[in-house]
Amino acid sequence: xxxxxxxxxxxxxxxxxxxxxxxxxxxxxxxxxxxxxxxxxxxxxxxxxxxxxxxxxxxxxxxxxxxxxxxxxxxxxxxxxxxxxxxxxxxxxxxxxxxxxxxxxxxxxxxxxxxxxxxxxxxxxxxxxxxxxxxxxxxxxxxxxxxxxxxxxxxxxxxxxxxxxxxxxxxxxxxxxxxxxxxxxxxxxxxxxxxxxxxxxxxxxxxxxxxxxxxxxxxxxxxxxxxxxxxxxxxxxxxxxxxxxxxxxxxxxxxxxxxxxxxxxxxxxxxxxxxxxxxxxxxxxxxxxxxxxxxxxxxxxxxxxxxxxxxxxxxxxxxxxxxxxxxxxxxxxxxxxxxxxxxxxxxxxxxxxxxxxxxxxxxxxxxxxxxxxxxxxxxxxxxxxxxxxxxxxxxxxxxxxxxxxxxxxxxxxxxxxxxxxxxxxxxxxxxxxxxxxxxxxxxxxxxxxxxxxxx
Amino acid sequence: xxxxxxxxxxxxxxxxxxxxxxxxxxxxxxxxxxxxxxxxxxxxxxxxxxxxxxxxxxxxxxxxxxxxxxxxxxxxxxxxxxxxxxxxxxxxxxxxxxxxxxxxxxxxxxxxxxxxxxxxxxxxxxxxxxxxxxxxxxxxxxxxxxxxxxxxxxxxxxxxxxxxxxxxxxxxxxxxxxxxxxxxxxxxxxxxxxxxxxxxxxxxxxxxxxxxxxxxxxxxxxxxxxxxxxxxxxxxxxxxxxxxxxxxxxxxxxxxxxxxxxxxxxxxxxxxxxxxxxxxxxxxxxxxxxxxxxxxxxxxxxxxxxxxxxxxxxxxxxxxx
Numbered sequence: 001x002x003x004x005x006x007x008x009x010x011x012x013x014x015x016x017x018x019x020x021x022x023x024x025x026x027x028x029x030x031x032x033x034x035x036x037x038x039x040x041x042x043x044x045x046x047x048x049x050x051x052x053x054x055x056x057x058x059x060x061x062x063x064x065x066x067x068x069x070x071x072x073x074x075x076x077x078x079x080x081x082x083x084x085x086x087x088x089x090x091x092x093x094x095x096x097x098x099x100x101x102x103x104x105x106x107x108x109x110x111x112x113x114x115x116x117x118x119x120x121x122x123x124x125x126x127x128x129x130x131x132x133x134x135x136x137x138x139x140x141x142x143x144x145x146x147x148x149x150x151x152x153x154x155x156x157x158x159x160x161x162x163x164x165x166x167x168x169x170x171x172x173x174x175x176x177x178x179x180x181x182x183x184x185x186x187x188x189x190x191x192x193x194x195x196x197x198x199x200x201x202x203x204x205x206x207x208x209x210x211x212x213x214x215x216x217x218x219x220x221x222x223x224x225x226x227x228x229x230x231x232x233x234x235x236x237x238x239x240x241x242x243x244x245x246x247x248x249x250x251x252x253x254x255x256x257x258x259x260x261x262x263x264x265x266x267x268x269x270x271x272x273x274x275x276x277x278x279x280x281x282x283x284x285x286x287x288x289x290x291x292x293x294x295x296x297x298x299x300x301x302x303x304x305x306x307x308x309x310x311x312x313x314x315x316x317x318x319x320x321x322x323x324x325x326x327x328x329x330x331x332x333x334x335x336x337x338x339x340x341x342x343x344x345x346x347x348x349x350x351x352x353x354x355x356x357x358x359x360x361x362x363x364x365x366x367x368x369x370x371x372x373x374x375x376x377x378x379x380x381x382x383x384x385x386x387x388x389x390x391x392x393x394x395x396x397x398x399x400x401x402x403x404x405x406x407x408x409x410x411x412x413x414x415x416x417x418x419x420x421x422x423x424x425x426x427x428x429x430x431x432x433x434x435x436x437x438x439x440x441x442x443x444x445x446x447x448x449x450x451x452x453x454x455x
Numbered sequence: 456x457x458x459x460x461x462x463x464x465x466x467x468x469x470x471x472x473x474x475x476x477x478x479x480x481x482x483x484x485x486x487x488x489x490x491x492x493x494x495x496x497x498x499x500x501x502x503x504x505x506x507x508x509x510x511x512x513x514x515x516x517x518x519x520x521x522x523x524x525x526x527x528x529x530x531x532x533x534x535x536x537x538x539x540x541x542x543x544x545x546x547x548x549x550x551x552x553x554x555x556x557x558x559x560x561x562x563x564x565x566x567x568x569x570x571x572x573x574x575x576x577x578x579x580x581x582x583x584x585x586x587x588x589x590x591x592x593x594x595x596x597x598x599x600x601x602x603x604x605x606x607x608x609x610x611x612x613x614x615x616x617x618x619x620x621x622x623x624x625x626x627x628x629x630x631x632x633x634x635x636x637x638x639x640x641x642x643x644x645x646x647x648x649x650x651x652x653x654x655x656x657x658x659x660x661x662x663x664x665x666x667x668x669x670x671x672x673x674x675x676x677x678x679x680x681x682x683x684x685x686x687x688x689x690x691x692x693x694x695x696x697x698x699x700x701x702x703x704x705x706x707x708x709x710x711x712x713x714x715x716x717x718x719x720x721x722x723x724x725x726x727x728x729x730x731x732x733x734x735x736x737x738x739x740x741x742x743x744x745x746x747x748x749x750x751x752x753x754x755x756x757x758x759x760x761x762x763x764x765x766x767x768x769x770x771x772x773x774x775x776x
Binding site: 220224225227 | 470503506507508509528531533534535537538539540541542543544552553555556557597600601
């Protein structure tokens, strides 16, 4: 163990002192944070300010017309100075200003008086711009006009807006499992997150072990080392060393991500609450569904409670120990396979031939996540959570749903441990022979023979 | 002189071929033992078995009459033919790492490395990365790493490859010094000149079998083909006429001023004295020496068959002895 420990510490220190490691430690959380922060920031950010000149050719009288329904927003200014002028003239007036759009309500625009069923020309306006006005602008105009038209239609048909609101409510389907109403999205997300962590970790650090083995082989230092320690000690030392590097890296990532994300997300959430209150008051949002604002609020509180309930209902007592278990054994099993692959190769590029069969089960596990999450106790899910090469990822997707029997879980764990021992043994034997083979094209048959050489 | 290491009836098979077939060697303590053989003969396999990198299918290895086990790792130093260092690791750090794997403490390793660096005048290399060193410099580091833990048995596989003549000489001197300090050295090399120069004993492996072993002196005598070089002053015709039927002239060379140098092989039961008695009346003999085969000759003879070499020896026209 003493010598294995020396190998572990060298492996660990070499990787940790590596520039790539240090850069990745700090860069990844920043990128992660950017992923969380940038889109909401961009969404909340007012775009370039734009002036919209309204031209109304519909001939609908002012009291019923649509020219004056718009109100200025943070980045949109409505210009009502040319409402009844000729379109050509107005366009000519602003032909050099790229920040100006002309909203043209054409002669055939009928608004609430339109009786056609769908997408009628009587309900189309044109926004003429020299530069793309952006999705938000178009959306806002559509929302406001639609709302006005709906109001007019209700008025014409003598419908009470309250009745309309009442009629447009949705029916809720509550997902109650064992007495708790839960939210399957939260469960799916939890399972997927845990599965993905294992998947990413195995791929990233498994490949790193493979590289490290190939490096020792190509630099020819390996024979010097195995004259001092057993090849199996060297292999395990490397695997454990790189594992610790991975755990260090992940810990730093989680810590830094939390440090960066928490305050910023908090700030954004505050800002968003302000915004909802604002839009709630000014009553601009919510197109098709007039009373949606109110309804949404109810839904939000409901789903928050549901989410909390769901999070509480996830069997964390099973999930966390299972995660650690599957993480450790799944990773070690794959790591030894990657080490064996590295030992059979002469150069980095040689590894691809042999690494594909090892990565395919992992990819299958992730690719079938849709099927597993859709039917967490279905046949596919059950089988994949038993097969040791996929179980570390798939079982963790299933556990949050709470449908895994204890016996099933133990059987899967047992299979994994047995396979871990078996694969590590095989890998050790391949490794032992492979590291001393130079300049030979290795076939699968050859690999098979290595398993039976006497130590 | 006791036997430090004894490999007995070692057989090792790989799928499809036998790498070693009943090979036995005895390595005497405080000596340099040459392990010779053509490429692919099985030398590296034998060395790996002695280093416990791989195990024999049959046979056993004894270290001071005890079956080889893990505790012997500390007592053996191994410089493989295929050797290298971590390219991105600093020289000093790397040497300490490898020494620790051989059981030295960090402190002790550092002290000894500093000592060796001083001896080889490489004090400034400590913080250098291996990739910044020339091949010869890397070989020096490698040699130091091999001997650092003061092993009782040193196994050097082609130790001179990658060295220029000056550094090769430094390494040769170190090997002799280590031997004089009590170390036992197994030297595997194709450089027959250094075998003659350094080795006390040799074993020659060809096609998985040991074909020859023993002290270098005995082997050379054993391979002597009763050939002599003789220098004389006088008439060449007179010499050949006087040379009696018990000998044949293999080669002749005129040195000028009536001096001649000839190579003669004795035939049948003839002795050197018979030859001298016959030619003394005809010419004035200045020198008379036996021609012993070089290790190179013996190597080729043992590998290709004895006759082929006797032939080769007899017709050589240049005098190396």
